[in-house]
Amino acid sequence: MCQLLTYDLICCHSSQKWDYCAESQANGRIPCKSQTHRVVSYPTPPEFEPAPLCHRPECHFNRLDGVWNCCWCGKTHNTTGRCSGMMIYQELTTCDHICCPFCERGTTRGCWGSR
Structure with missing residues (x-):
């Protein structure tokens, strides 16, 4: 099969x-x-071979070498494609912004650290 x-x-x-x-x-x-x-699902479970690399030319995460600063909430040093910055709207929640063309290459750890 x-x-x-x-x-x-x-x-x-x-x-x-x-x-x-x-x-x-x-x-x-x-x-x-x-x-x-x-x-x-990511992260790839051990019983599978490692996940392939993204080959999309428009992948901003790869263009920024996998470390980026969020243009929505300002969290620095994101190391996955979705921002993990904490935000407060009506409750405490994560930003969840996906790395986009407006996000900048990651800097050294700032006040947010690498949570």
């Missing part, structure tokens, strides 16, 4: 990879008729 693996990446994008079985056709380039799909 061939399996399509969708990896959730550190940058918040995803990447797909086929795991072909013996019944696949064209030397393992065409999946068999019995297919399954599985989503592999």
Whole structure:
């Protein structure tokens, strides 16, 4: 049975990879008729090979070398694609902004540290 693996990446994008079985056709380039799909969440569990790198040219997280400052809340030194800065609206919540073209390359740890 061939399996399509969708990896959730550190940058918040995803990447797909086929795991072909013996019944696949064209030397393992065409999946068999019995297919399954599985989503592999970040961080990648140890039973899977490491997640692939994001190859999207528009991936701002990669353009900023994986360390960025949030343009929404100001948290510095984010090291995943989604901001973990704390904010208070009606309650305490995380910022959750995804690294975008307006976010800047990460600086050394500022007042927010690397929470």
